[in-house]
Amino acid sequence: MSRLPGLDLLRAIAIVWVMLFHSYLVGGMGEFWQAGITHGWMGVDLFFVLSGYLIGGQLLKPLSQGLPLRPGDFYLRRAFRVLPAFLVVLAIYFTVPGFREAEGIQPLWQFLTFTLNLLIDYQHNKAFSHAWSLCVEEHFYLVFPWLAWWMTRRPSAAKFVGLCVAVVAMGLALRGYVWVYEMAPVRGLDDVERSFGRRFVEDIYYPTWMRLDGLLFGVVLATIQVYRPQLWSRLQRHANGLLIAGLAVVAVAIFLFQERTALLPTVIGYPLLSLGLALLVAAGASTRSWLGRWRVPGAGWIAVASYSLYLIHKPVFHLVETAFGAQLEGRGVVAFAVYAVATFAAGALLHYVIERPFLRLRDRWKAGTIRTGAAAVTQG
Known part of the structure; x- marks a missing residue:
């Protein structure tokens, strides 16, 4: 499957947005980038929508053609994709304490078991805490193939819509319950981080069952594309309209999240944001949309290396600050350039030395499997 420029651009925006958000680790990147820093966490939700769409399509298309589910192949492909770079970075975190962007880190077994x-x-224990989103993705990889298999045994639009409504409703109910009964009682206490803020991260922002909206909306896009191709074609013909609508919905979500931990955005903000991002992904999947035709230099490479950049950027920020923080303080554009160059260099190293060789090995394994299967059919 050839790469879609619009989706590459969205993936590049997602990782840059996340890195800007995490620049708070080194005091931010100046007032010019403040909007990106404030709402850059939304880049993770964009990754979730992209993952739901792409992984959903990979699994649903063969199932829609009557082919059997091959979970072993799927899990092995995901392992080649995710584990090598992750394990290398994890090993550095645990063998080189100075690499960590924070002193405390959770036990190794929690990273290994996601x-x-x-x-x-x-x-x-904030060190390598950004691996939380990888845990959500891994849980999705573990469960979704079997859920897709079950749903496609007797495909039913009503059953699918009912499941989607149930997932969204569960998220609304759980986030609302935790906010009202666990967070509200400690709101206003002196130690905000230890009480209210910490509970928000641990009980609402990180848990998988609270953050399924983005993955769900991505899967909905994949389902429409696979099972309702005529509807998908109509949507693609109106991709620019989807783009405008998506930007409008995301703008409303950003406004709603001005107070990020308040009750209303906590309850309804995530599905609203995911809806807007899904509209952008649908627009980006069209080569005829403004988004699909917009060629931004370097966006394709950033998209390809986005996983390595995500894994490595926080410790790189920390290392640069440790070595040059005093000289870069208050230097605006120069500081931004130094942090950016260091991060992209480290991401490129991880991508080309670890990630890409294993992806090539995966492709060779897949090609060999196909040849073996074809030979068996011929001989049979």
Whole structure:
């Protein structure tokens, strides 16, 4: 499958947005970037929508053609994609303490079992905490193939819509319950981070069951594309309208999240944001849309290396600040350039030395599997 420029641009925006948000680790990047820093966490939600759309399509298309689910192939492909770079960065975190952007770190077994987002003590163990989103993705990879298989045994639009409504409603109810009964009682206490803010991260922002909206909306796009191709074609013909609508919905979500931990955005903000981002992804999937035709130099490479950049950017920020923080303080554009160059260099190193070789190995394994299967059919 050829790469779609619009989706590459969205992926590049997502990772740059996240990195800007995490620049708070080094005091930010100046007033010019403040809007990006404030709402850059939304880049993770954009990654979720993209993942739901792309992974959903990979699984649903063969199932829609009557082919059997091959979970072993799927999990092996995901392992080649996710584990090598992750394990390398994880090993550095645990063998080189100076690499960490914060002193405390959760036990190794929680990273290896992808349970970090469910068990983290955020007050004391912030190092490599951005791996929480990878945990959500891994849980999605684990469950969704079987859910897709079950849903496609007897495809039903009513059953699918009912499941989607149930997932969104569950998120609304759980986030509302936790906010009212766990967060509200400690709101206003002196130690905000230890009480209200920490509970928000640990009990609402990180847990998988609270953050399914983005993945769900991505899967909805994939389902329309696979099972309702005529509807998908009509949507693609109006991709620019989807783009405008998506930008409008995201703007409303940004306005709603001005007070990020308040009750209203906590309850309804995530599905609203995911809807807007899904509209952008639908527009980006069209090569005829403004988004799909917009060629931004370097966006394709950033998209390809986005996973490595995500894994490595926080410790790189920390290392640069440790070495040159005093000289870069208050230097605006120069500081931004130094942090950016260091991060992209480290991301490129991780991508080309670790990530890409394993992706090539995966492709060779896949090609060999196909040849073996074809030979078996011929001989049979």
